[in-house]
Amino acid sequence: MSETIAAISTALGEGAIGIVRLSGSEAFAIADKIIKLPKDKKIKNIDSHTINYGHVINPENKEKIEEIMLVKMAAPKTYTCEDIIEINCHGGIVTIQKILQLCLDNGARLAEPGEFTKRAFLNGRIDLSQAEAVIDFIKSKTTEASLLANNQIQGRLSSLIKKLRAEILDIIAVVEVNIDYPEYDDLEIETTKTILEKSVSIKESLENLLETSKQGKIIKEGLNTAIIGRPNVGKSSLLNNLLQENKAIVTDIAGTTRDVLEEYVNIKGVPIKLIDTAGIRDTEDVVEKIGVERSREVLKQADLVLFLINSNEKLTDKDKELLKLTEDKQTIIILNKLDLETKIDITEVESLGYNHPIIKTSMTTYQGIEDLEKSIRNLFFEGKTKPKDATYLSNTRQVNLITRALESLNEAINAAQAGLEVDMVLIDYTKTFNLLGEVIGENTSEELINELFSRFCLGK
Ligand code: GDP
Secondary structure, eight states, rough: OOEEEEEEEOOSSOSSSEEEEESSSTTTHHHHHHOOGGGGOGGGGGSSEEEEEEEEEOTTOOOOOEEEEEEEEETTSSSSSSSEEEEEEESSHHHHHHHHHHHHHHHHHEEOOTHHHHHHHHSSSSSSHHHHHHHHHOOOHHHHHHHHHHHHHHHHHHHHHHHHHHHHHHHHHHHHHHHHHTHHHHHHHHHHHHHHHHHHHHHHHHHHHHHHHHHHHHHHHEEEEEEESSEEEEEEEHHHHHHHHOOOOEEEOTTSSSSOEEEEEEEEEEEETTTTTHHOOOOOOOHHHHHHHHHHHHHHOSEEEEEEOOOOOOOOHHHHHHEEEEEEOOEEEEOOOOOOOOOSSSHHEEEEEEEOOOEOOOOOTTTTTTHHHHHHHHHHTTSSGGGOOOOOSSSSHHHHHHHHHHHHHHHHHHHHHTTHHHHHHHHHEEEEEEEEHHHHHOOOOOHHHHHTTTTTTTTO
């Protein structure tokens, strides 16, 4: 029997409603100690999955703490598969903490971050990939990201992994038959043919998964974007235009050592994370901001470079020097100040521009901004599957596991093709099977599970 846990499940701050959640076998009993329902009804006697009016009372001195609505949800059809009580009180930090304290004083333990979801996993309601998607869902910054996370919560990745594991199990069965009846030579040839056919389709699925995960990462984490260019070409004007048109989502990354503000803009479904916006805005630090070294540093972290050039001037050596830095980067060249006379030689830009797409804009008349946004979107989504149709891996843990699974599958295929002993081949298939299992939390170490759930917010 696990301990009953309690936590504040809503964000701490002033709000219309705050929720304290209890989960565990003692949830109803604890709530009965601190909550008074009309006509002295007992929580254990009211229907499950109902919401009820009542008051939180301090059992020590009978002080009425707050008027509340209580949700009773009896196991197993609950988030954690355990008995759950949710106490809805007025938002505000003082009372809600008082209510939580009463729960703790009356037998509950403070939940660790993510412990409710961890219990849903340990009790078998969701698998690990679904639990991870819950974090993604909470942290989503765009509709696409939340759609993707939701697909995964619904078990899209899980069912694909289960299907592939079942197919590998079939292969293992075929190989084992061969080990059991080694005297049939024919069978061996037949075995190799069958397992190779089956392996190829599994291999394709794993490769697809790794390919779409790159797109998934962008949808989820945003595209690190650097705005680069000489002084006065219009970098901060571009930044401001992007921020104005596409409301910035500023996030304070709590709990990380990077105590910085990150600005995201949602550009046609692509979350763009602007790097070094301080550097662009900090007009006093002109020398620093134009430094090639500085640009090089910023470029290192960039997935996308927006490279600005002033079309009202001839291409300068500095432009060329900076342009050189973008050789290996996904870059869009922006010829800005289109409203002024064009003095730049566009063919020269084309010849030096590593085939980067070129967009003409004016930050003062807003010409070309729409083209730029489309170009950003096309760079990452053109011809690729739409987020709602795809199955994604949601983090590096999953990507690593699938990469390793693919490696051992390739080894198995090579071994089978080379005509190695079938029991040798079996080792690699078993390894692939186990690695895929880890994606959904089978054979996953307790340590890792604890680490994963600690990334959740409190009360989830
Ligand atoms: P930064 O140094 O690259 O960040 O450039 P700014 O954005 O500060 O722009 C430098 C100057 O150019 C400012 O006076 C802007 O108003 C002006 N500017 C920026 N974009 C345009 C444009 O498209 N057309 C015109 N005419 N002026 C622009």
